[in-house]
Amino acid sequence: MSYVDEVYQMVVEKNPAQPEFHQAVKEVLESLRVVIEANEEAYKKDALLERLVTPERQLLFRVPWVDDKGQVQVNNAFRVQFNSAIGPYKGGLRLHPSVNLGIIKFLGFEQIFKNSLTGLPIGGGKGGSDFDPKGKSDREVMAFCQSFMTELNKYIGADTDVPAGDIGTGAREIGFMYGQYKRIKGVYEGVLTGKGLSYGGSLARTEATGYGLLYLTEEMLKCNGHDINGKTVVISGSGNVAIYAAQKAQQLGAKVVTVSDSTGWVYDPEGIDVALLKEVKEVKRARLTEYAAARPSAQYHEGRGVWSIKCDVALPCATQNELLIDDAKALVANGCIAVAEGANMPTTIEATEYLQANGVLFAPGKAANAGGVATSALEMSQNSERLSWTFEEVDSKLKNIMVNIFHNLDDAAKKYGMEGNYVAGANIAGFLKVADAMNAQGIV
Numbered sequence: 058m059s060y061v062d063e064v065y066q067m068v069v070e071k072n073p074a075q076p077e078f079h080q081a082v083k084e085v086l087e088s089l090r091v092v093i094e095a096n097e098e099a100y101k102k103d104a105l106l107e108r109l110v111t112p113e114r115q116l117l118f119r120v121p122w123v124d125d126k127g128q129v130q131v132n133n134a135f136r137v138q139f140n141s142a143i144g145p146y147k148g149g150l151r152l153h154p155s156v157n158l159g160i161i162k163f164l165g166f167e168q169i170f171k172n173s174l175t176g177l178p179i180g181g182g183k184g185g186s187d188f189d190p191k192g193k194s195d196r197e198v199m200a201f202c203q204s205f206m207t208e209l210n211k212y213i214g215a216d217t218d219v220p221a222g223d224i225g226t227g228a229r230e231i232g233f234m235y236g237q238y239k240r241i242k243g244v245y246e247g248v249l250t251g252k253g254l255s256y257g258g259s260l261a262r263t264e265a266t267g268y269g270l271l272y273l274t275e276e277m278l279k280c281n282g283h284d285i286n287g288k289t290v291v292i293s294g295s296g297n298v299a300i301y302a303a304q305k306a307q308q309l310g311a312k313v314v315t316v317s318d319s320t321g322w323v324y325d326p327e328g329i330d331v332a333l334l335k336e337v338k339e340v341k342r343a344r345l346t347e348y349a350a351a352r353p354s355a356q357y358h359e360g361r362g363v364w365s366i367k368c369d370v371a372l373p374c375a376t377q378n379e380l381l382i383d384d385a386k387a388l389v390a391n392g393c394i395a396v397a398e399g400a401n402m403p404t405t406i407e408a409t410e411y412l413q414a415n416g417v418l419f420a421p422g423k424a425a426n427a428g429g430v431a432t433s434a435l436e437m438s439q440n441s442e443r444l445s446w447t448f449e450e451v452d453s454k455l456k457n458i459m460v461n462i463f464h465n466l467d468d469a470a471k472k473y474g475m476e477g478n479y480v481a482g483a484n485i486a487g488f489l490k491v492a493d494a495m496n497a498q499g500i501v
């Protein structure tokens with residue numbers, strides 16, 4: 058059995074009932090096979106892959122808090138500090154009822170390569186809880202966030218581990234967590250990113266993941282002889298990533314015709330009204346039925362279905378495993394030319410392979426959605442320097458980073474004989490830097 062297969066088998070055996078983590082490791086190891094096999098003896102002797110797939114530290118803790126009725130609630134919480142070879146752990150905090158250790162490990166593992174691809178000095182980590190902020194009062198969300206940070210503060214810091222937002226963790230949650238960290242530690246430091254502008258946040262961080270997704274998509278299309286201008290785009294999700302992806306797509310001259318949430322989706326053939334979407338989702342925190350009710354051109358459908366709409370470009374921006382093989386077939390049948398992942402691992406391995414085999418340009422999330430963490434690292438730089446850059450400065454650095462990421466993965470794919478396979482390119486480019494740093498630092 059090859060070294061890659063041995064390590065994958067070990068991951069499955071040692072981490073039972075964590076299918077998303079297995080999936081993420083499989084996808085990465087498969088595309089690293091050519092690189093690993095070229096150095097198999099050295100990597101194996103140093104157990105480099107075993108160390109790469111095993112988190113440096115995993116924290117599991119309970120979060121007790123009191124709801125508005127006076128009832129005590131208890132949630133499970135996690136922080137996985139996966140790899141610090143190239144910098145302090147960096148990665149978001151997910152608050153969603155589906156969160157478990159396997160999901161946090163898949164996200165933390167992906168984050169290692171994503172952070173490496175940005176070219177910035179940040180290691181990989183991820184955290185979260187099965188707490189659901191939906192339907193909770195602001196006071197309940199604050200009670201949870203304060204209790205969560207009362208434990209988490211012991212393990213994080215501006216130079217050790219710098220969490221950020223993710224699903225369910227937006228500006229409100231980051232604010233409550235930051236306040237509690239500062240109160241306990243008594244220091245004013247950039248320990249979280251995604252902060253509000255009045256207390257150390259960076260301009261353009263809110264927009265960064267969605268904008269970055271479009272900058273990379275635009276470059277990928279350009280390098281393959283297409284122009285984003287005039288294209289029809291379908292987007293899933295209607296959260297932070299989806300909203301700003303839709304906004305930038307429209308600024309670049311594309312027409313976005315769908316968005317979705319966990320209960321339904323909207324088809325708006327005249328183009329999504331981003332201002333209305335922001336009002337419904339960011340201000341009212343309401344369902345998409347409210348968008349449809351306020352917009353005569355929009356059709357609302359229950360369940361899932363955005364991938365059945367004819368499009369040139371598809372941008373999955375909601376959650377993992379939301380674009381399945383039948384969706385990939387529908388996209389190909391409808392003439393889709395490019396898929397770029399705004400979410401983390403939204404496309405199953407089977408669906409990814411089908412898209413690639415049918416000539417669809419495919420940008421994996423660890424490259425395409427890296428704009429969020431890249432701008433978080435820019436927020437860390439501004440905090441350290443006690444400076445605030447303008448929106449235009451941050452946005453132009455973000456654009457440069459995304460264009461560079463695309464060329465790094467394009468070059469890596471070409472160098473290893475897999476031209477156009479951006480999944481392999483991203484994994485290889487991300488891996489080589491981390492592996493080099495791990496080698497240089499000895500057996501730690």
Ligand code: NDP
Pocket residue numbers: 155222223224225226266294295296297298299317318319320374375376377399400401426427429430
């Ligand atoms: P938000 O919480 O702002 O939005 C998530 C969106 O996805 C909502 O529309 C939500 O619908 C929908 N959604 C979430 N879970 C499910 C589910 N199980 N089934 C169907 N729909 C679902 O999160 P973000 O926009 O921040 O994150 C979206 C994705 O992008 C995630 O995969 C995240 O890891 C990734 N990402 C985010 C970054 C960031 O900077 N925010 C950076 C890089 C990646 P509903 O409101 O009904 O729950």
